Amino acid sequence: MANHINKISSPIVILADDLTGALDSSCTFSSNGYKTIVYCELPKNIEVIKKDLASNMNQVVVLNTETRNSTNKKIESMYDLLFSEYKWLFENSHPFKKVDSTGRGNIGFEINAILSKFHIPYAFVCLPYPELKRIQTMGIIKSEGNPIDHTQNNSKLPKDVRYQTEKSLEIQSGLKTRLVTQKEIDTDEKSLYTRLKSMIESNVKIICFDSLSRKDLNQIYNTTKKYFPKCLLVGSAGLTKSISESIAVRPYKPPKVNIQQNPFALISLSYHQTTKTHFTKLSDLKKISNITIDTDALQLDTSFNKEYKRVCSIIEDSIYSKTNIAIKQNKQPSLGTKNKSFTSKRLHKFLSIISTKLMSYDFYKTFILIGGDTANVVLKTASIRKIEAIEEILPGIILSLPLPENNVRFNIITKSGGFGSEDQISELISKLL
Known part of the structure; x- marks a missing residue:
């Protein structure tokens, strides 16, 4: 997606694992002049999407796969469908994979399915959404300052909550996974690039990031966009906010809505x-x-x-x-x-x-x-x-x-x-x- 995000000929495509996530990950694009359409379920007639895009290519297309609580078999089936029926949609744009900022769901397996079906070499994962007080440090996701422990839902995870995001993604995906710590993010762009390049050369397929602030998220997005355009970006609405802030403003104006004094x-x-x-x-x-x-x-x-x-x-x-x-x-x-x-x-x-x-x-x-x-x-x-x-x-x-x-x-x-x-x-x- 990073290669094409500023091109009129290519829509921005978001794959969300639930409906509220589909909406909160896409809403900030409309203020930048991008018509933002959320499909609550995958259209049976794909001509509907083609018709929408024919009238306005400056769009954000959000597909709700509703896979957060799905089995591996259902997830596999969903991405088989996406790759076969919607292949044309991804020919000029990588998908952005929207996931939960607290790490709920079978995120690793979904990443593996997308990498495999869409022939994408590796994924960068950044879950935090600092505006909602959700951050990550040393692989520990925190909400409102409280660590989130997923061991009760996954007995395979080590009891030590540190590096839990990295370990969880590796167990779910079966792919080599590594963590970029806050200390590494705080370095300059060149050092971060060198670190990421080294991981990829050692056959790491999923790289997840700590992040404490909006500044961190923007740096992560800008670095990955600049140096690794073939990657799959995976994250919460916190990361899509960084994307929406970086794109050129378009002329589309969303409908005006008065929400006051309506029952x-x-x-x-x-x-x-x-x-x-x-x-x-x-x-x-x-x-x-x-x-x-x-x-x-x-x-x-x-x-x-x-x-x-x-x-x-x-x-x-x-x-x-x-x-x-x-x-x-x-x-x-x-x-x-x-x-x-x-x-x-x-x-x-x-x-x-x-x-x-x-x-x-x-x-x-x-x-x-x-x-x-x-x-x-x-x-x-x-x-x-x-x-x-x-x-x-x-x-x-x-x-x-x-x-x-x-x-x-x-x-x-x-x-x-x-x-x-x-x-x-x-x-x-x-x-x-």
Whole structure:
């Protein structure tokens, strides 16, 4: 991608492993005059993408592969499809692989699949997103200053949290992997280039970087772009921000959207502690009706239907009183409930029919969707297959619009589930009221 990023004849292509990641990794390009289209799922008719690009090549094309929690077999199948059906899209531009800034997912295996299918010699991986207080030092990913330990999800990792990013990628990919430390990044460009060149010559296939700041990310991107244009760049929205800041400004202007004083529905399936804190803060706001889904009630059809009627009644009362709403689940399902897969399917089904109910009234003009699962379910329910990323309202919180062919008219605001200060959602709401 680095070879072609400034050329009009070549779009910027991002492969994201979930929907909220697809949006937060691409939203900063629109302010530089790049039409940014996110495909919520891979189009069955690839002529749709070709038609879009024919009208405007200054685009960012974002494909949501939804592979973060996928098996190796499904990931392999996904990239077989991409390479066979979308080969024309990558002929003049390398893909950027967007991954989670905390290292969740089967990142190493996805990298291996892309390198193999797309015949790319090596990958550079930079996960940090300093604006969200996610950094990496000595291979340790930290969020809000707290080390993230993936050993509980991967017994093959050494107990020592140091170098965990490097070791995790090597185990997942089966490829020789090395770490560039903060000390090495702090050297001059020539020294960093020499270090990277030495690693590549010793047959290292994945090189991951520590990073503490925006300055570090910019240096990493500029060095790799200048000296290693054939590489696969892998990272979070932190790294795509460096890319968007380096490209030439284009004339495209995204649609103007007024998000103030429009009725909104805030929805989340996440039970992450950060999300719980956000909703606790919202409970004090009188202009929002809080609805809590009883997750345990969804296990049986009888209680499922009863819970649906209860929630619908609150929604109807909220619309009658012209009140915004916030919907969440009350807790993780009790230990006595059925397996997680069954519970997840029931919760998704419930959210789908509740979303249908919300949309049928055409009252709520903005849907705030927290977490990739939530966004996926709601947008699929509305048959929204592609959207345009408009702007980043707050770090990691993205405003987007369904394209006209979707025949729906509401604003979409998305946020990944597990980050943000305790006042972040309250700050967002203050911009809407």
